[in-house]
Structures are given as structure tokens and as C-alpha cells.
Amino acid sequence: MERNPLRRQLQMMRKSFFDQGYLDDQFVQLEELQDEANPNFVEEVVTLYYRDSSRLILSIEQALERKPFDFNKLDAYMHQFKGSSSSIGAKKVKAESTLFREYCKSGNKEGCMRCFQQLKKEYATLRKKLEAYFQLARQAGPMETACRPK
């Protein structure tokens, strides 16, 4: 049982991400790559994900405004977005990406637009949660430091 209150809060926050379905096992696997040589690996990966994928989000937004709808182009963008999102374990975002692609395949314009709004919500929610998590992790410090005797 973690005695450091910040660490405990961090653990609970992290557990909630999995319990509430925001993240899946892939995120854990990224954490396991983090070590003394790469102490901020996960945060760097997540930062890179949001930086890169924001361009895709913009491309999809622009494509949704064009007439007529190019479902193939939308599907291609979302295919790429789904790949990145699954690589950080963004479970809800990945699920919405899959649904969006289903709507593209069936040529359902309204479905695409509705789904994209939900996807953006999940994407933004996860970002806020992870930003708060990494900020708390920095405050809590590394495990070894927290346990080091005075």
C-alpha cells in the first residue's frame, strides 16, 4: 500500500483511467518502456501523439465541411488516426474511430458527423486527464526518491 499521499492519489487516478475505459493495456506496455534512461518516455509519447494527431483531426474537420463528402478520404484519415490512438492505448478514442469508419463504409454522413463530435470529446477528455496525471507524477517524484530514507 503506497504511503506517500501524492503517490496514492496518482495510483488511484491511473486506476480510474483503466476502470473507466479511457486506456487499455497498450498504455501499460508503454509505461514498461520507461526507465532511468527514459524517465519521461510515456509523457513524451503522449505529447507526440497529441501533436501529430491534431493535424489529422483538422484534416478530418475540413474534409467534413467539403461537399460532396469524400468518404474514402475520410476513411483514410481515420484509419491513420485509429492506428496512432491504439498505439497509446486510447481505448474510447479508438472505439469512436472504428465506429466512424463503419459510417464511412456505409456512406452515412450524419453518422460520421455525430461520431466525430463524440470522438473529439473523448480525445479532449483523455488529453486533460493525462495532462493532470503527468503533472501529478512530476509533483510526486520518482518512486525511489519517495522511499529514500533521510
Place this chain on the structure above:
Amino acid sequence: MAPAADEAKSGNGGQIQRPFTFNEIVLRNRLTALVVDGDNFCRLLQQGILQAYGLQTQTVDNGDAAVELIASGAKFDLILIDMLLPILDGLEATRRIRAMGVNCKMLGVTAFSGERERQAFLAAGVDLFVEKPLGPEVLIPILRELDGQYPSI
């Protein structure tokens, strides 16, 4: 051995006990890898993962560059290649690489998940079709196999 259900308890930077963790494997040989992915994030992430295992890893962002690199004589123990690539797609790039007589392990790592895509990629010449993300349960046995191909010192 199948990975256990999620039993991660510790927070960021803590020790996590589970089979097939990224850090469990230690390679005896210096293996080389090529990552072919048009998506900047996925390419860098896969490179980072392979490098964390100790593989010397190069990357290219399109199929044509992959074919050119191999045609120039570059040799790799492992190639990770995406299906959807700019300039030359992953299917054709794989066919051309195999046609050059390259027999190394090739993994088709893609966001596609359909059976049709799987069959197409396997027919093109990849050894394994992997839906993104590439996890240790797939990667570790392959790295062990590749490492074992080299004689023990």
C-alpha cells in the same frame, strides 16, 4: 505463455510484475530492424520500442524508400511494414522486397483488421499480420527467435 490479465498496480515509473513485459528480454546479438510507416507518430514509437530492446533501427516513411534502401544493399533482421503507405503501398513494397530475395522476418503492422487485408498482406509476403498496436506478446517471441538464429558466443 499468455499475458496475464491486467495486474498493474504501481504508478508511473513503478515496477510492474507481468509476463511478456517490454523489459524482460535481453538479446545476446545486435539485431537490426527497419520500420516502414507513413505515420510520423507510429514510426517513431515503433522505432523507440525496438531500440528499447536493443535493436539498431532505421525508419523510412514510404514503400518506395524501403525498396530503395534494401536494393542498395542494406540488410535487416526484421522489417515492420505498414499497409497504407505513400508513394508505394505496403503490399507492393513487400512484394518487391521479397522478389529481391530478401528472406528476413517481415511483420505487416497495420491499423487494418479485416480478413481480406490479412490475406492480402500475407500473400504479398509478410510472415505475420499484426493489427496495431504491436505488443510484446507478438514481438518478444519473434525477437527471441531472431536472436537464437545467431550462434552462441
